[in-house]
Amino acid sequence: MALVTPDxxxxxxxxxxxxxxLVAVIFIFPLLFMAMSSLKPDQQxxxxxxxxxxxxxxxxxxxxxxxxxxxxxxxxVFVVNSxxxxxxxxxxxxFVCSLxxxxxxxxxxxxxxxxxxxxxxxxxxxxxxxxxxxxLMVSQLPWIGTGGLEWGWLNxxxxxxxxxIADGLSIFLFVQYFKDLPRxxxxxxxxxxxxxxxxxxxxVMPLSGPVIATAAILKFLFMYNQYxxxxxxxxxxxxxxxxxxLGYFTDxxxxxxGEVMAYLTVITIPVLAFYLSLQRVFIASVxxxxxxx
Amino acid sequence: xxxxxxLAAAMLGGMASAAAAQTELSLWYHGxxxxxxxxxxxxQLVEExxxxxxxxxxxxxxxxxxAYNDAVGAAALAGKLPDILDVDGPVMPNWAWAGYMQPxxxxxxxxxxxxxxxxxxxxxxxxxxxLWDAAVAMTTRRSTLxxxxxxxxxxxxxxxxxxxxxALATLKASGKFEYPLDLGMAWTGEWYPYAFSxxxxxxxxxxxxxxxxxxxxxxxxxxxxxxxxxxWQSLFEMGYAxxxxxxxxxxxTGLLNGKYAIAWNGNWxxxxxxxxxxxxxxFLPAPDFGNGSTIGAASWQFGVSGTSEHxxxxxxxxxxxxxxxxxxxxxxxxxxIPVTAAAAADTQNYKPGGALEVFYGLSEAQALVRPVxxxxxxxxxxxxxxxxxxANGADVADTLDAAVDEINEDIEANNGYGH
Numbered sequence: 001m002a003l004v005t006p007d008x009x010x011x012x013x014x015x016x017x018x019x020x021x022l023v024a025v026i027f028i029f030p031l032l033f034m035a036m037s038s039l040k041p042d043q044q045x046x047x048x049x050x051x052x053x054x055x056x057x058x059x060x061x062x063x064x065x066x067x068x069x070x071x072x073x074x075x076x077v078f079v080v081n082s083x084x085x086x087x088x089x090x091x092x093x094x095f096v097c098s099l100x101x102x103x104x105x106x107x108x109x110x111x112x113x114x115x116x117x118x119x120x121x122x123x124x125x126x127x128x129x130x131x132x133x134x135x136l137m138v139s140q141l142p143w144i145g146t147g148g149l150e151w152g153w154l155n156x157x158x159x160x161x162x163x164x165i166a167d168g169l170s171i172f173l174f175v176q177y178f179k180d181l182p183r184x185x186x187x188x189x190x191x192x193x194x195x196x197x198x199x200x201x202x203x204v205m206p207l208s209g210p211v212i213a214t215a216a217i218l219k220f221l222f223m224y225n226q227y228x229x230x231x232x233x234x235x236x237x238x239x240x241x242x243x244x245x246l247g248y249f250t251d252x253x254x255x256x257x258g259e260v261m262a263y264l265t266v267i268t269i270p271v272l273a274f275y276l277s278l279q280r281v282f283i284a285s286v287x288x289x290x291x292x293x
Numbered sequence: 294x295x296x297x298x299x300l301a302a303a304m305l306g307g308m309a310s311a312a313a314a315q316t317e318l319s320l321w322y323h324g325x326x327x328x329x330x331x332x333x334x335x336x337q338l339v340e341e342x343x344x345x346x347x348x349x350x351x352x353x354x355x356x357x358x359x360a361y362n363d364a365v366g367a368a369a370l371a372g373k374l375p376d377i378l379d380v381d382g383p384v385m386p387n388w389a390w391a392g393y394m395q396p397x398x399x400x401x402x403x404x405x406x407x408x409x410x411x412x413x414x415x416x417x418x419x420x421x422x423x424l425w426d427a428a429v430a431m432t433t434r435r436s437t438l439x440x441x442x443x444x445x446x447x448x449x450x451x452x453x454x455x456x457x458x459x460a461l462a463t464l465k466a467s468g469k470f471e472y473p474l475d476l477g478m479a480w481t482g483e484w485y486p487y488a489f490s491x492x493x494x495x496x497x498x499x500x501x502x503x504x505x506x507x508x509x510x511x512x513x514x515x516x517x518x519x520x521x522x523x524x525w526q527s528l529f530e531m532g533y534a535x536x537x538x539x540x541x542x543x544x545x546t547g548l549l550n551g552k553y554a555i556a557w558n559g560n561w562x563x564x565x566x567x568x569x570x571x572x573x574x575x576f577l578p579a580p581d582f583g584n585g586s587t588i589g590a591a592s593w594q595f596g597v598s599g600t601s602e603h604x605x606x607x608x609x610x611x612x613x614x615x616x617x618x619x620x621x622x623x624x625x626x627x628x629x630i631p632v633t634a635a636a637a638a639d640t641q642n643y644k645p646g647g648a649l650e651v652f653y654g655l656s657e658a659q660a661l662v663r664p665v666x667x668x669x670x671x672x673x674x675x676x677x678x679x680x681x682x683x684a685n686g687a688d689v690a691d692t693l694d695a696a697v698d699e700i701n702e703d704i705e706a707n708n709g710y711g712h
Contacts, residue, residue: 023691043542111446126477139371154373232367235354235375237325247357253480255541 012032014149029078033123037290038065038261041162045257053253065258065268072259074237074250075266082241083270085160086223100166106186116175120170128228134163137234157212159233160241177211177224178204202280206291281283315350318606319667321365323593325355337622342613347604349558351377357664369393374598375606380421382487382591383663385413388475389420390667390711392599396420399608403615406570406652409592409661411632421596422611425629428656430576432548432566433555434499441467445575448658452580461533464554472535472617474528475553479539480685485677486663487589488557489525495582495659496521500676500709501700506666506712509700513676514693521582522689529684536684541639560652562629567648576651580660590660592629630656667710671703 031054038046039061048054069075103109105118138153153159181204189199207213227243234240245267249260275282298522320339324332328631332355332507339351354375362384368374369391380388388394391436396418404412404422411423431446438445443460446452452460463471477484490500495515501509512518528534535543548556549569556562566574579586595614623629624643637643643653663669678698683689704710 043546046540046542135367135371139373152373154371228363231360231363233503235356235364237323237355244360247359250359251324251327251358253482253484254545256489257541 006151031268033169034261035265038258038265039063040065040258042256042258052099055141062216065256065262067132068256068264069259072256073245073263075213075239075242075245075263078242078245079242079267080223081157081239082243082267085157085226085241086220088157089161089164090159090199090216090219091225093167093170094215096165096172097167097170097215098205098208098212101178102196102204104171104175105178106137106199107196112189119168119171123172130233131229138163138233154233155235155239157239160226160230160239163229167219170219173211173215174208177208181207210281213278213284217275217278221271235271244281300480303386312437314347316348316603316606318349318377318610318706319374320351320353320377320379320610321361322353322379323358323361323381324379324472325357326357326692328652328677331623334619334623337699338614338619339610342384342610343393345613346609349609351610365393367407369599374600376598376601376603377594377610378598379593381483381593382413382423383483383665383669385421385594385596386415386665387670388596390413394420394596395599395604396607396637397422397597397611398604399615401613403612406633406635408590408630408632408656408660410662411592411594412654413591413594413596414666421594422598422615423592423594424630424632425592425613425623425627426590426660427519427559427592427629428555428590428652428658428660430556430563430578430655431580432563433575433577434556434570434573435575436573437554437576438488440609446580448578448586448654451578451586454580454582457580457582458524459651460555461528464534465531469551470554471552472533473554474534475539475544475545475547475556475558476528476534476537477539477544477557478681479541479544481677483678485561486673488559488575489680490587490663490676491579491587491659491661492582493518493521494587495579497582497584497663500672501664501666501668501704503664504650506664506668507704507709509672513679513700515691517584517665518693520682522693523678524582526683526686528564529601537681547640555636558651560630563649563652564628564642570606576649578654580692586659587661588655588659589663590628590656591662666712668700668704668707672700675699675703 036055036057037048039057040048041062041064043057043061045054053059060177086248102156104112138141138159140151141155143150143158177271180279185197185203189203194202224241225243226241227246228245230241246260246263249256249263322332322334322335326332332563336353339353343350361379364382365374365378365388366417369580374479376391378388378394381392385394397420398666399422401419404654406417407422408426412419412428413421413423431452437443441460441463443463444452445455446456460472472478477488486500493499498515498521499512499518503513529536543552545562547553548558549565550622560576563574563576566576574598577590595611597604597611601607617631617633617636617639620631620633621639624631624636624640628642628649630649631643634653636652637653638645641647642649644650675696679692682692
């Protein structure tokens with residue numbers, strides 16, 4: 001058995017931190033490049049890509065790209081739309097999927113094993129492959145709105161939210177987490193006369209912070225990055241989300257890269273804020289469930 | 294007095310019913326976020342049409358250009374197309390074939406005097422009309438040519454292949470330029486078929502056989518096409534032109550700052566050249582490589598969707614737009630080429646003696662629309678890849694053969710695209 005001396009302990013620490021710093025640099029450089037590039041005129045931005053200057057606030061620095069980007073596209077509207085759509089979907093997903101998982105883990109009903117297997121099988125189907133039939137379906141669905149019964153969900157907020165509320169991955173995450181909760185807690189609650197709803201609300205969910213954070217972050221990222229679906233179902237600018245808005249910065253020949261970087265910097269802020277606010281519980285959840293995100 | 298409220302209610306009711314009688318027409322436009330004045334002018338056009346009559350109200354939805362075609366495809370699938378569509382000229386045959394569009398049905402006398410590019414024809418019928426066109430030219434400085442003893446070509450006597458190659462060799466040997474020719478390889482997508490297929494056509498080849506539109510065999514891989522491919526590859530091998538790794542910023546400013554001697558570029562990039570070089574700026578016709586001198590044509594156009602329930606209203610809007618004053622306004626606002634000579638005469642840039650007058654002449658004399666076939670969407674991408682591969686050193690004959698196979702397979706898979 002090797003002895004841990006002060007010398008090799010220091011070496012291990014040094015190696016460990018070197019690796020961590022290297023990984024951190026690899027992850028942070030794209031963000032740094034984006035933020036720094038958003039401050040530079042196009043010509044300088046492109047010429048700086050050949051050197052480390054690309055990651056530094058040097059040369060002709062200004063906020064002009066931000067001014068131009070805000071003039072080119074209604075960025076505020078897009079960000080509000082995305083936050084609204086994403087936020088609503090995340091909230092409904094957490095509620096619906098946790099209830100479904102609760103049913104799979106704690107309630108006894110015939111066929112739940114089979115249905116759970118089918119649900120898991122849906123994880124291997126890419127969303128993009130069902131978009132065409134989904135489009136045809138939502139374009140014919142009824143809705144009761146302010147003007148009474150109407151047909152078709154296209155060009156609405158709901159068509160960007162409802163189809164994504166229930167998903168196999170979130171249910172799977174909740175199921176895995178719920179299985180590890182002490183059974184004694186549930187049984188004791190039942191003995192005390194608590195209803196299933198009370199157990200879900202008062203016992204299970206308060207103990208599920210890490211999985212709620214994990215499911216919320218994964219769903220947030222998926223929804224916030226949605227491009228193809230809103231492109232297909234939304235025509236009105238006032239309900240368009242941020243990723244489709246990126247198209248405002250390209251035409252047939254030219255791409256104003258500085259403005260693109262400014263736009264990306266602005267729309268990245270909500271994602272970073274959301275992640276940082278849940279970072280601690282997310283890491284705890286990853287450590288406990290082995291989710292690789 | 295007591296009849297006052299009743300009278301007012303009756304008047305309001307009358308106004309409401311008049312407003313309700315107006316049929317709403319939806320118009321989809323591709324240019325959301327465009328930096329120039331085009332979007333504002335389209336909005337102005339809509340406002341003036343709405344104010345000019347009481348039967349229809351056009352409501353515009355704008356899309357970012359990169360997402361527009363996909364949005365139209367999805368809407369067609371869902372049966373939710375608008376009444377009026379904005380369509381890129383070479384894309385129109387595909388949309389017409391797929392049923393996204395219907396024949397325009399306007400009096401073709403209204404199109405007399407138009408440049409050829411802005412009229413979108415498919416299967417013998419007009420499906421779309423544009424309010425502007427674009428053109429490309431060999432852009433350079435008179436002093437550059439004269440200092441190097443190079444003849445200034447004209448529309449009647451463009452450069453021949455030998456002359457053009459000689460000019461490039463001379464400019465390269467002068468040592469004054471990093472590259473004698475800028476083809477715009479930093480740009481991708483539609484630029485390739487728009488700007489480079491005319492060069493292939495001048496050699497005698499084409500993207501697809503236009504007599505039947507059923508094959509690319511013999512035209513994209515025949516002797517003429519191979520000769521073009523070898524010449525094309527030589528431009529990069531001999532250091533005459535920057536290749537696919539060209540810096541986009543150099544594309545924008547390389548000619549202006551003296552990095553390049555000649556740039557193959559469009560009228561949309563011409564004003565900065567005039568501002569920088571004044572009378573020294575030259576916009577020259579495409580060289581004639583043996584089979585005539587041609588340039589690309591057809592830009593964005595308006596048409597009526599295949600599912601519109603109000604084609605009369607959509608047609609009325611498009612006819613309203615087909616006025617010289619609009620052609621002039623769009624040209625002045627965007628710098629693009631007006632579609633009639635009368636409109637050109639009233640523009641700032643294309644009037645006789647205007648800074649860009651030469652481009653109208655180029656469009657009039659040399660314009661050739663890209664292959665008028667629904668298969669063009671695939672063919673354009675195949676052509677782009679083939680040219681990029683050849684520029685990067687791929688075997689010319691093999692690459693063109695592979696491109697022909699890909700195009701032919703697509704035509705076959707689509708049962709000939711209705712030709």
